[in-house]
Amino acid sequence: MQRMDVDLDVPAFLNSEKQNVPSNLQHYYVDFEDLYDRKLWHQLTQKVLEYLNEPESGPYQISLFQKFVVDWESKINKLSLVYIGLTTARKFTELQDSVNFLSEIITKVDTPETKDAYVYAVMEAAYFKLLMGQTEETKKAIDECEKILDQFDSVETVIYASFYRVSAEYFKAEADYAQYYKGALLYLACIDINKQLTKKEREDRAFDLAIAALLGNTIYNFGELLMHPILDSWTGTEHEWLRTLLFAFNAGDIGKFESLAGHFSELPVLQQNLDSLSRKICLMSLIEAVFKRSGDNRSIPFSDIAAETRLPNDEVEHLVMKALSLNLIRGSIDQVDQTVNVTWVQPRVLDRDQIDGMRKRLDIWNRDVNKIATFVQQEGGEVFAQ
Structure with a gap:
C-alpha cells in the first residue's frame, strides 16, 4: 500500500x-x-x-x-x-496493507492526551497481525495496552470492547481456554450483542465460550455464562444440546452428563477430552453437594460423596484432595472416620435453580431462628426480667 x-x-x-x-x-x-x-x-x-x-x-x-x-x-x-x-x-484485500494503514493512524494518536485512542488503534492493528499468525506481536500489544488501561479510571466502552475482543481471540489461538473465557465474557459485557453481532457471530461466540467453559482447567462455575443471553442464539440449532450439557456441569449432574455423552462424537474436541471432562463433572458434583448443605452440616462422609459422584469409595479421597488443591473447597480430611470437614466452598454465580435452592434453605433457617426466638420468649422470660 x-x-x-x-x-x-x-x-x-x-x-x-x-x-x-x-x-x-x-x-x-x-x-x-x-x-x-x-x-x-x-x-x-x-x-x-x-x-x-x-x-x-x-x-x-x-x-x-x-x-x-x-x-x-x-x-x-x-x-x-x-x-x-x-x-x-x-477494506484492504491484503492484511499487511491493513496493518500498514493502521500503523500510520497509530503515529497520529500516540500522544499523552490521546492514549485511549492509541490503545484502540494498537489493539485493532494487533488483530490483523494475529490473523497473519504474528502471535508474539499480538501479545506485546496486549501487554502494552493493558498497562495503559490500568492507568485510566475509565475510558470509552468501545476501547474496552476492542481490548477484550482481541485479547480473547489471541487466547483462543493459543488454546488458553480459561483466559479466553474471561476475555470473551468481558467483551460481551461491553457490547449490545443483538445490535453489534450477527446471528452467526452470536452462535459462534456462544460455541467458543461453551468449549472454553468445559475444557478450561480452572473454570468450575458456569453461572455467568448460563444466564447470558448469548446462549439464546442456540435455540433451534444443532448445538442446542450443548446448553443442556453446560447446565448439567454447573449442577454437577453426572446422570445428565452421561446421557449427553453420545453427542460428543459430533465434536472431536470433546471426545478427545472425555477423561478430563469426566474428572471435571465429578469435581463439580462434589462442589454442588457441599453447596447444597447447610453451614452446620458440612462434615461429609466419604460414602455420601461416592454416591453423589458415582466414584468407588477408595477414589473419594483423591477427588477431595484435587478439589482442595484447586481451592474449590477448604477444609480437612479425617482418614480415620472417612469424612471431609468443609469450612468454605468457592463463591459461585448462581443459576435460577440454585438461587431457588438457596431461598429454600434461607426459609428453613428463618423458621429455625423463629422457633428459637419463641422458645427464649416462653422459657426465658423470668431470666430476662431479672
Missing part, C-alpha cells in the same frame, strides 16, 4: 467520486463538500461516520480516506479518527 499525496484538490475529487458511487450515496458527497467548505468539522465527521455505515460504501472507503479525510484529519476527534481508519483498513 502506497501513501497517497495529501496535497489534494478536494472539490474535484468529491465531484468525480459523486459520479462513480451508486445514486443513493451521491447526496453524501454533496453534503461532504458543503460541510468541508464551511469548515464544520464535527458535522463533517458525523456525516462521514454515517456514510461508512452504508453497506454500499465499502468499495469507495479507501479512496475517501486517502483523498479526502487526510486533508482535514487533524480536525477530527482522535477516537473518531481511529474508528474511521479501522473501518477503512478492513
